[in-house]
Amino acid sequence: MSTAFREATPDDLAALRDLEREASLAALGHVFPPERYPFPDDAVLARWSLVLDDPSVSVLVAPAPEHGTLIVLAAYDDTTLRHLAVHPAHWGNGLASTAIEAVLRALELRGCTTASLWCLEENHRARRLYEHLGWRPAPERREAPWPPHPTEMRYTRAVGPST
Numbered sequence: 001m002s003t004a005f006r007e008a009t010p011d012d013l014a015a016l017r018d019l020e021r022e023a024s025l026a027a028l029g030h031v032f033p034p035e036r037y038p039f040p041d042d043a044v045l046a047r048w049s050l051v052l053d054d055p056s057v058s059v060l061v062a063p064a065p066e067h068g069t070l071i072v073l074a075a076y077d078d079t080t081l082r083h084l085a086v087h088p089a090h091w092g093n094g095l096a097s098t099a100i101e102a103v104l105r106a107l108e109l110r111g112c113t114t115a116s117l118w119c120l121e122e123n124h125r126a127r128r129l130y131e132h133l134g135w136r137p138a139p140e141r142r143e144a145p146w147p148p149h150p151t152e153m154r155y156t157r158a159v160g161p162s163t
Helices: 009-030 041-051 095-109 123-133
Strands: 058-063 070-076 080-086 114-120 137-143 151-158
Touching: 009 041, 009 058, 009 070, 009 080, 058 095, 070 095, 080 095, 095 114, 114 123
Parallel strands: 080 114
Antiparallel strands: 058 070, 070 080, 114 151, 137 151
16 A cells, blocks of 8 residues: 655644544553543643654654545654554554554664664554564563553664664
8 A cells, every 4th residue: 555644733633633542442442441441532632732842753644545534643753653553444454564664764864773662561453563563572661641551561673774
């Protein structure tokens, strides 16, 4: 699938939140049961506003050709893939892999030699993808910021010509 990424703008705030909500509800309902932990729309919208205002972070997005809503997002800084989401209707089409490849190319241009990311331990679909793409679990663990505060684990991957 050919994907045309562009940089997100403040006009994308609601769409970023909406895409994250759709992906989270589909992938993480077992971690964040929506009847107990409703998606934190306002907090996520505020976080995206901060992310877009942060000059050290780039946010790539791709809209669906047929209706213009966002179908994939990838946010990163100089060393870290900070956010990745694909709309569930587009899972299995290679969008996540394509977004990760674009981020790794950008990190290489920034001089990064080892990239990292954080992933919920219970996000099995994402973990399978990351490991398939050469990311390796690191020993670090931390508590996620959203209730019920599940455990996140760190992954790393070499960046550059030898990868």
